[in-house]
Each structure stands twice: as C-alpha cells, then as structure tokens.
Amino acid sequence: MRFRALPLVGVAAVAVTVLAGCANPGGAAGDDSGSGISIVATTTQMADLTRQVAGDAAQVTQLLQPNTSAHSFDPAPVNLLELAEADALVMNGAGLESWLGDAVLASGFDGVTIDASRGIELHGSDHDHAPEDAHADESATEHAEHADETAEEPDAADEHTADDGHDHAEEPTGDPHIWTSTRNAIVIVDDIADQLEELDPANADSYAANAAAYTARLEALDGWATAQIDRVPAAERLLVTNHESVTYLAEDYGITYVGAVLPSFDDNAELAASDIADLAAKIRATGATAVYSEASLSPKSAEAIAREAGVQLFTGEDALYVDSLGPAGSPASTYLDAQLHNISQILLGWGVTPDPVPASVTE
Numbered sequence: 157m158r159f160r161a162l163p164l165v166g167v168a169a170v171a172v173t174v175l176a177g178c179a180n181p182g183g184a185a186g187d188d189s190g191s192g193i194s195i196v197a198t199t200t201q202m203a204d205l206t207r208q209v210a211g212d213a214a215q216v217t218q219l220l221q222p223n224t225s226a227h228s229f230d231p232a233p234v235n236l237l238e239l240a241e242a243d244a245l246v247m248n249g250a251g252l253e254s255w256l257g258d259a260v261l262a263s264g265f266d267g268v269t270i271d272a273s274r275g276i277e278l279h280g281s282d283h284d285h286a287p288e289d290a291h292a293d294e295s296a297t298e299h300a301e302h303a304d305e306t307a308e309e310p311d312a313a314d315e316h317t318a319d320d321g322h323d324h325a326e327e328p329t330g331d332p333h334i335w336t337s338t339r340n341a342i343v344i345v346d347d348i349a350d351q352l353e354e355l356d357p358a359n360a361d362s363y364a365a366n367a368a369a370y371t372a373r374l375e376a377l378d379g380w381a382t383a384q385i386d387r388v389p390a391a392e393r394l395l396v397t398n399h400e401s402v403t404y405l406a407e408d409y410g411i412t413y414v415g416a417v418l419p420s421f422d423d424n425a426e427l428a429a430s431d432i433a434d435l436a437a438k439i440r441a442t443g444a445t446a447v448y449s450e451a452s453l454s455p456k457s458a459e460a461i462a463r464e465a466g467v468q469l470f471t472g473e474d475a476l477y478v479d480s481l482g483p484a485g486s487p488a489s490t491y492l493d494a495q496l497h498n499i500s501q502i503l504l505g506w507g508v509t510p511d512p513v514p515a516s517v518t519e
Contacts, residue, residue: 193355194244196239197218198226199218199335199480203246205491209363209370213359214352214359222480222486235259244352247269268351270348333402333479337407342375349367377513384510385499395411396461398449398457402476411502415438417458440466446469470501470504
C-alpha cells in the first residue's frame with residue numbers, strides 16, 4: 157500500500173471541510189475520553205497507554221480499531237479530520253506506521269508529535285525485507301512541519317513526496333513491536349507524560365500522578381511475569397509465533413525465539429511452502445512444545461505448522477494479542493490485560509499454570 161501526497165491533499169481538503177460541519181462544536185471528532193487538549197494516538201496499544209496518562213485531562217482518539225493491522229492501515233477521511241483537529245499525535249514510530257507521513261501531510265496536522273520509540277533501543281533488521289532507507293516515522297514529523305507550506309503549493313508537495321528519500325510504504329529496519337516489552341511500556345509512559353506536561357502545563361500534576369500510578373502497575377506486572385517465567389528452566393523457554401512480533405518480550409525474560417510462521421516483522425508478508433517444512437523441522441529439533449497464532453491474523457498457516465511439527469496450537473480465544481488489543485469484552489481489551497493474557501498463554505504452552513495475578517496489577 158502506498159499513499160501519494162498530492163491526491164491525498166485534495167481528498168483531505170474536501171473531506172475535512174465536509175466532516176467539520178458534522179463535528180461537535182468545541183470537541184474533536186471521535187473523542188472517547190475527557191476534555192481539554194485533543195490527542196490522537198495511532199495504534200490500540202499507544203492509545204491505551206496515552207489514556208492512562210491523560211486521564212480526564214485530555215481527549216484521546218485512536219486511529220486503529222481492535223484487530224486492525226498497523227502495517228497496512230488505510231486512513232479514512234474521518235481519521236484525517238481527527239488529525240487536523242488534534243493538539244498532539246502519539247505514534248508508535250520505529251517505522252511501523254508507514255502510512256502516517258502522508259496522512260499527516262494530507263490532514264494539515266500542526267501539533268506536537270510524540271514518537272513512542274524515541275527512548276527505545278530497537279532490535280535488529282527484518283532479515284527478509286530490510287530496506288536501506290526506511291524512515292516513515294521520521295517523515296511523519298517532517299510532513300507535520302511542512303504541511304501548511306505543501307498544502308498551499310501542490311507542486312512542492314508532489315516534489316517533496318517523490319524526492320525526499322523516504323518511501324512511505326517501506327518496512328521498518330528494526331522490530332517495531334516495542335510495546336510487547338512491559339519494560340518498554342514503562343519508558344513510553346514516562347515520555348508521554350513528560351511531553352504532555354510540557355504541552356499542557358495546567359494539567360501537568362495530573363499527568364505526572366497518572367503516569368506514576370500506572371507505572372507502578374506495569375512494574376508489578378513485570379515482577380509477576382519474571383517470577384512465573386523463572387519457574388521454567390531457561391533451555392525450555394522456547395517460543396514460536398505467527399510472525400516476528402515478540403522479540404522484546406522474549407529478551408526481557410530470557411526466552412529463546414525459535415521462529416515465526418511468517419518470518420517477517422510485517423504481518424502482511426507472504427509464506428513460502430518451504431517455510432512450513434523448515435519451521436516444523438526447527439520446532440522438532442529444539443523441542444518447542446507449541447505454536448501461538450495471533451488473534452488479528454488468520455491461523456491457517458500456524459495450524460499447518462503445528463500439525464506438521466506435532467505440537468500444541470494456541471488459537472481462537474487462546475491466541476496471542478500482539479499487533480492489536482482486543483475489542484471490549486475480550487481477554488485483551490487493555491494493554492495490561494493483553495500482556496497478562498499473552499504471558500499466561502505462553503506459560504501454559506510450557507506446561508506451567510501461572511499463579512494468580514496480584515492486586516497491585518489489576519487495581
């Protein structure tokens with residue numbers, strides 16, 4: 157999927173004009189919490205982390221809905237309006253939102269951009285699809301800075317898109333699934349709080365207090381997860397997932413990442429027939445005991461590999477929630493719930509029944 161800036165600017169101008177007439181006076185379209193400044197977050201995870209910091213002091217709108225892939229999201233006109241009216245944009249970064257730079261340009265967004273990956277050390281390249289220059293996250297900020305200028309000068313917008321050296325459809329050079337590490341989430345929450353305090357000083361104390369309370373819950377979750385996973389011998393902590401999406405979680409807890417059904421950071425990658433046999437052989441050789449499908453992806457290939465390798469398959473309600481949180485009522489409708497669910501399922505695949513979750517996490 158590729159966005160071209162010039163057509164989008166035209167579409168956005170019409171869409172934002174029309175939709176603005178339908179918006180509630182004094183509020184951003186799609187508001188789902190609070191009042192005050194308006195914040196747009198891209199992914200389900202970044203939206204939930206932002207809500208925890210914002211509390212009632214700000215309005216938080218998310219672009220992606222549950223079970224939507226951030227790798228191939230196609231913004232609708234209403235999303236451009238949400239961006240146009242926002243005071244701040246919270247993005248995952250790390251090259252995940254390859255569509256975001258053009259959406260920012262098209263919307264005319266001129267607020268503060270908070271890149272959640274800024275303080276995170278990214279893991280290595282996608283071995284199958286690593287481009288030499290993949291900076292979609294940087295281009296989102298650049299487009300925000302130049303949105304007004306390019307909207308007034310269509311030729312310049314087209315030239316900038318063609319010649320700025322950024323291919324907005326390229327894949328990331330590092331693993332963009334930074335949220336799979338609870339320890340990364342603590343860094344992200346702290347950074348969001350710092351930047352919101354600077355943007356909205358009147359509510360700085362509220363942001364700081366909210367972030368501190370939520371960080372305590374994240375730290376309690378990390379402590380619980382460490383204690384549970386330490387019950388499993390290091391040599392038996394083997395993990396196979398639907399695509400390369402949990403490397404940060406694996407690093408946190410000394411888990412060996414045996415492989416992925418789709419050997420790519422992008423959940424839209426194609427699977428070769430030889431990949432099934434190769435991964436099944438690796439599973440048998442290492443002694444891995446399960447394959448974990450993901451709730452937002454088709455389980456068919458994971459089913460084939462689990463069957464070939466003769467191991468347990470975690471699918472359906474037992475699948476992992478990685479690229480997206482689940483809808484309301486699912487076992488992973490919040491970030492904390494998703495982490496608890498995923499870690500518990502991984503433990504069950506190793507034959508370990510996790511201990512009850514402490515109240516310091518859930519309350």
